[in-house]
Amino acid sequence: MDALVKILQKDARLTPAQLAERLGRSEEEVSAAITDLEKNGTILGYHAVVDPERAERGHVSAWIEVRLTPERDGGFDRLARRIARFDQVSSCYLMSGGFDLAVRVEGEDLREVARFVSEKLSTLDGVLSTATHFQLKVYKQSGFSAGEGENDERLVVSP
């Protein structure tokens, strides 16, 4: 059901009936497929994609580059999972290149993010260094352009 995943990645709010119509399947088949995808961990969850500049409360995001000491058994996994468990961490990826983990941290203000990095993250055994990059402006998030949309400028009737 690759097609189903593709549609849901763009719009997870479609009802099973609407999905069934788009895919040419029955509603029951679609519902069962979604349950399978949720159970086997293909679909991790659902959320609204929000433009933080328009969200009401204060909000700060940062990308932290983290360098780690790999371990004999499991490499970076144990430490990466440990970092990922913090509520402040919204995403955590192992990267190639000049650092090991890209950790996205969300907080109410700069101070909260800075405190998390200095008190929790950098003090962990195995963390060699961190570099914090605060996010200044969103142009595109999860496939959606922020700020400006494209209007339908077509004539209402044309040959």
Place this chain on the structure above:
Amino acid sequence: MKPLQDRIAHHVRSIPRSGIRDFFELVVGRDDVISLGVGEPDFSTPWHIREAAIYSLEKGQTSYTSNLGLLSLRQEIAHYVKGLFKVSYNPANEILVTVGVSEALDLVFRALLNPGDEVIYHEPCYVSYNPSVVLAYGVAVPIQTRVEDNFVLRAEDVEAAITDKTRAILLNFPTNPTGAVEPLEELEKIAALAIRYDLIVVSDEIYCELLYGGEDGMSPGHHTSIASLPGMKERTVLLHGFSKAFAMTGFRLGYSCAPAVLTEAMMKIHQYSMLCASIMSQQAAIEALRNGAPEVERMRRAYAQRRNLMLKRFAEMGLPCFAPGGAFYMFPDVRKFGLSSKEFALRLLQEENVAIVPGDAFGSAGEGCVRACYATAYDKIEIAMDRLAAFVGRLS
């Protein structure tokens, strides 16, 4: 002073206003209309293609090009056409880049026709076919295709229309406004007629990438150009462009592929009227041909889903419609409601705020049907279908 109206050339005066324009004026200014009346993709041009046009401007590519079009574009076109149609054209002298297929149509008839020469074409059809012929002092000879026959053009009807003044046959498959595709055996018979009566075939294949094959309409399908049939390349003017498949209507870019002598004659007119197509559009088109295929397929699949939605909803509401094989139009038959195409479209607009185009705007053969275009967002089509179902329910 003589009234200005009397100074308009006779052949221009004879051309009626487009029925589309009349309907457009009724729709404009209404709020909350869902328009299924638009004859162009709802997608913006894919970003990588727009970016190529911007890059070309940034680099200062703002000059004229060769009259035929940039050689690099003509080479890409030759390569693309060979892949799609299985016909080889020489980029040096058999390909002409034009300002949309519209200009190419104008050129080909001006190049081919002497006053009084006849061109056979099939209706319902795109609104500019008849005027393009008339403006070249030709006589446009329409052949009716029928809803009962899925708007197939029958070779026997073509043959019956051939006279000693016939110079060309104009084809458009997949067809705007019906979405019809021509069965191969019928296309072969028409090719045989063209050869037997020594006629030129002008084939507008602008929708050829937008086919809905397989049982569920989701497969890409297969297009056969009449130019690829034996003995046809030397008598065919193949017209294609970027507007539909690549969603590039505003770039105004098309091309013709034709034997060198015809290309040269068309180029002469193009040279003294248009000079060349815009260079940034040409640069964008190179990018489209090199890297646009995945986006074309993404859009085609989106159209296919919407087509299936409309087919299903039409069937549920009891609106007869054949399953179109291509383009992005449905052409349902509304005769059973006892209204003319115009009445049906007008009342649907007034009562449910859904705009469709009356079939007679595409020639008298379109009377009894209406054109609903599915180049509109899926969720808007869903709402439009609910409204249409309510309207049809009241009529039944």
